[in-house]
Amino acid sequence: MTDLADKVESILKSSKNIVILSHVNPDGDAVGSSLALCQVLINTGKINTSVVMPNEYPDFLKWLPGTGHISIMSKESKKAIMAIEEADMLFMLDFNSPDRAGEAQTHINASKACKVLIDHHPDPGHFADITISDTRSSSTAELVYRLIEMTGKLKYIDNNVATCIYAGIMSDTGSFSYNSSEPETYRVLSELLRLGVDKDKIFSRVYDNFSENRMRLLGFCLDKKMVVLPKFRAAYMSLSLSEKRMYKYVRGDAEGFVNYPLSIKGISFAAFFMENDGHVKISFRSKDHFDASKFALENFNGGGHKNASGGESELGLQDTINKFISLLPSYIKTE
Incomplete structure (x- = not known):
């Protein structure tokens, strides 16, 4: 993964318009990982970074920091399409096939941007210029943390970013009840806790926030x-x-x-x-x-x-x- 991270960092240096895209019916990992990466890049000075979701995400995730950076393609089609068309770097998070992006698939295929896939599902398709895939990882949020770490950007992880990563990992493992047996997962979690993440508050907002x-x-x-x-x-x-x-x-x-x-x-x-x-x-x-x-x-x-x-x-x-x-x-x- 180190060589891939170096390639991502090299392309990031010259990129001006960055879009982060996730899958249809976005879940906690999709939203958390996307918002974490978006906010880290903004913190580094890449202010023209945004997130596109193909359709609406659940209400119990709308408290996550940074949701103002999200465009919903099903509701804001023109804005979302324009963002993808103008992007010179496109991150695709938490899906392994372009059809998982719904209506955004056409625009992914047409985009001339450098495409980076970050995902932990098996059998990723060959539709990205750079593919970061690890099925042993608990979540895409965990992979995003590791990418941030390997590109030397840990200092740009503030509490908002850490909260999004933690929420992504927690929700994609059923609060650590499955897909969470690798020591690396708990190393990442310990680093997030060291950064001041309030794990009890995150749990409550995800699991005690229903109608x-x-x-x-x-x-x-x-x-x-x-x-x-x-x-x-x-x-x-x-x-x-x-x-x-x-x-x-x-x-x-x-x-x-x-x-x-x-x-x-x-x-x-x-x-x-x-x-x-x-x-x-x-x-x-x-x-x-x-x-x-x-x-x-x-x-x-x-x-x-x-x-x-x-x-x-x-x-x-x-x-x-x-x-x-x-x-x-x-x-x-x-x-």
């Missing part, structure tokens, strides 16, 4: 929508369009719901099915040795990490669930 509707939705899902399949050591929950309307669902309200069934004794694989217009979004979580990423890749056009992955289905909600259940016997045989 009443969201809490009632969680109760509904656990009571009425959770199906436990002890024979297959699996469980799932689902949410239809009508149920989302019933609980005034907003983006991010179901964040983390998929993790709850794993708390049941004997359950090692969980899924959450969310009906959207035209497709079903699926989240998978696992523990022990089962590879949720492989399951998602082979069956639901998805991928991710061994214990945390996602996918999509063009089938209806019930047909998607039926397909999932039909695959479980083979999962038991290979697990």
